Amino acid sequence: MKILIKDVLLNQSETDILIKDNIFYRIGKSEEPVEADLIINGKDKAILPPFYNLHCHAGMNILRGYVEDLPLFEWLQRIWKREAELTAEDIYNGTRLAILEMIKSGTVFFADMYWFHHSILKAVEEMGIRANIGVCLMDNLGQETLDKNFAFLNEYAHYGNPLITFAPAPHAIYTCSGVLYKRAFECAERNSMFMQTHLSETVSEVEDCKKQHSNKTPVEYLRDLGVLSERTIAAHCVHFNVNDAEIFAECKSVAVHNPCSNMKLSSGIFNMPLMKEKHCKIALGTDGCSSNNNLSMTEEMKFACLLAKVGFQSADALKAEEVFEIATKAGAEYYGIKAGEIKEGMFADCILVDLNNEKMQPNGNVIYNMVYSADSSCIDTLICNGKVLMEHHKVRNEEEIIERAKYYAKH
Ligand SMILES: [Zn+2]
Known part of the structure; x- marks a missing residue:
């Protein structure tokens, strides 16, 4: 052709x-x-x-506008209650709606983290987009479901469609034990996969982590578990201190900035000047539709620039050319996709x-x-x-x- x-x-x-x-x-x-x-x-x-959206929960498009204007933990409680009722058909149709929106707004790849991976796979394959399908892992799913999810990941590690890859996706440090993180990371290493997670999204996540884990930040905690490497793709990374940024740069882990979601859930301001200064790998993502409420990477680029400029009182905290590269070439490169440039x-x-x-x-x-x-x-x-x-x-x-x-x- x-x-x-x-x-x-x-x-x-x-x-x-x-x-x-x-x-x-x-x-x-x-x-x-x-x-x-x-x-x-x-x-x-x-x-x-085109754009490479490195953090999304595509199935959540079916929940657009379901609950609004609450802080993260209250919001999560309401969303989790509604999510528990969702079926495979709901997720399939929500994911198709999300992919339609992504194609219309110029996105060819998304890193997804959600439930019902068979429904997501079907939707992605039908619509012809690229995806890294993250299988969401949390301790409260129970041992049997977790075993099934890992069996799925092992089975689909070398799936025939070159546009689609899979990833273990431990949800966050407040929903996953260290044992689960280690199991997920070992699965990723064994199968040459990436591992997705949420990290350092809110102040309370950082404070609770310090209380529970000998004053370690979430980044230090994951580093000491041995689960930070260039395979690790972490969403949010809002509350990084200097040491956290240095650890991320050294481990070559990817920090995915989600400016709309961080503003909407009042989580905080991603420290763009610090992350740039330490030469961290920075990508861009929309997060799910419930916390955004759309999947437009053009909007995400603009918000990333405006948030950095207002947050750090500096006009060059993030420039147009920089954010465009972060949203295109960088995202593709971090996922090992030979694309993102017209060459x-x-x-x-x-x-x-x-x-x-x-x-x-x-x-x-x-x-x-x-x-x-x-x-x-x-x-x-x-x-x-x-x-x-x-x-x-x-x-x-x-x-x-x-x-x-x-x-x-x-x-
Ligand atoms: Zn998320």
């Missing part, structure tokens, strides 16, 4: 891009006529890398942005516009691994996905 994108703007100059199978095969105008199975008119469009030989993941959209003009700097001005309506086309998943804002089956999500949200 060959796709030719003609007359598209790349780095502010017009060019042609040939995608062969799943890679960017040639970038540049050709003297000879080029044959292709599909020709996309790129006139008045910019080609950019020959890379996997063909990209978005085409409509430069005739009023939010994209004047187009002095497309990255400034994407970070501070754009929303999903500016994204016209999305290609994931050489397949067009959205063209002219249309995604296959979108009406049916929305109808079914409406039905399942009520039942």
Whole structure:
């Protein structure tokens, strides 16, 4: 399969891009006529890398707007009560709604952490996006369920679809014992997987950890358990001190910033200047739809910049080019996906942005516009691994996905 994108703007100059199978095969105008199975008119469009959302609970899209305006622990109690009633069908339909929203807002990959992994796998596979499906682990699931979850992870470690990987995902230090963390990390190491978790999200998590574990911060506690490495992908990482940031940099673990969720649940401000200074691996994620309430990475980029600027009273606490790289190339790289840049030989993941959209003009700097001005309506086309998943804002089956999500949200 060959796709030719003609007359598209790349780095502010017009060019042609040939995608062969799943890679960017040639970038540049050709003297000879080029044959292709599909020709996309790129006139008045910019080609950019798409987004890699490194922390999400996609199934929670079915709970959008269910409970609002509470602090984290009260909010969690209400959400957990409702989640206990959710079925495999609810999660399947919630995840499809989430993936539809992600495709429409320019995302080709998400790291997910939730229940009913078979439902999530089915939804991801049908819709053709990339995902790291984190199997959520907590002690209160009971030994039998935990054993089943680990058996699933071992069985699916080398799953046939190259777009999909799995991860053990111990929920957090306040829901998982040290024994469970170690078991999860060993599973990740044995199967060459990543391990996802939530970490240092609130002040009370840090204080409780210090009380329970000889004055250790959550980062020190996990380091001493031996579960921090480049396989460890930790969401939030809000309340890191200097030593925590140094440990993360040394272990090469990934800190996923979730600015909307941290603001909405009043969890605190991610220490962007500290994390940058210590050369930590920083990625970006939306978190689940109940704490955001959407999955737009363009919004997440803008909030990340604004939060850093206001939080640290510094205009360059996080710049547009930096956050764009964090949301695209960096996320792909941390997950070992050879994508996130429009370059020959890379996997063909990209978005085409409509430069005739009023939010994209004047187009002095497309990255400034994407970070501070754009929303999903500016994204016209999305290609994931050489397949067009959205063209002219249309995604296959979108009406049916929305109808079914409406039905399942009520039942
Ligand atoms: Zn989360």
